[in-house]
Amino acid sequence: MEFFVFVCAALMILLGAVGVIVRKHPVHAALSLVLTLFGVAVLFVAQxxxxxxxxxxxxxxxxIVVLFLFVIMLLGVDRVENLRTEPLTAQRPLAIIASLGLLGVLVAAIVNGNGVLNERGSGINLPDLQNGSDANTVQLAESIFSQYVVAFEVTSVLLVIAVVGTVLLTRKAKLGAK
Amino acid sequence: MISLSLAPTATWYLILAAVLFAIGTLGVLVRRNPLVMFMCIELMLNAVNLSFVTLARELNDINGQTIVFFVMVVAAAEVVVGLGIIVSIMRNRAVLTTDDLAELKG
Incomplete structure (x- = not known):
């Protein structure tokens, strides 16, 4: 059963990812991205x-995808990109070679390291009758709000800075101001 | 021959994440539209998140899932700032490819 779920989710992820990079229209690429994100969410549930x-x-x-779609439609940049002509000659074959090489290195590392990482952590609570149905959320909350509470606060500061900075970046200059 | 009752091991998940990461890299290198390049960066971030969750289950350690939480928050902040920069650039220019953005001056 888990094998079936894995194969379906992997197909969703790979189809969506290929769709993001081959669809000419940015809106289609954003919708393919949704497919990939749902596939990853399915694999999160499976794990x-x-x-x-x-x-x-x-x-x-x-x-995030709605934000992408908003920007695409607000800016009116939903024109079809010409994927046929490549301004830099040999850039596309080099890019394919580079990403295939990266894939090869990663897969070799994964296969070589198989079984090496076997230190056991403190354990993940699985939802059952003893732990309750929200065991994962409870355990994650305990981890975030005790051990990583400083990182959590810094992240909230980062979000505030991002919001203020974006408002500042996209603000139109005041009328009459130099 | 792989039987259908075989449960996928952590290696399968990690290899799937590696393939997803390589596709994202290819997209960043090949595409010219900065919005699509941002989407490909999201693909790479998701590949790393999938690896983190897989290793969290494999090593029986909740910290992997905690890191994924922070990665998601930082990714959201990154997208907000990046799209803000793209919007402010697009105010002054009609075309949107990264080849036109070779200089920092707006």
């Missing part, structure tokens, strides 16, 4: 990361 799966759907598919 007992239930809270992260929910956050993945809400934040990525719900907020």
């Amino acid at each position: 007992e990361a239930h809270f992260l799966a929910a956050v993945q759907v809400i934040v990525y598919a719900g907020a």
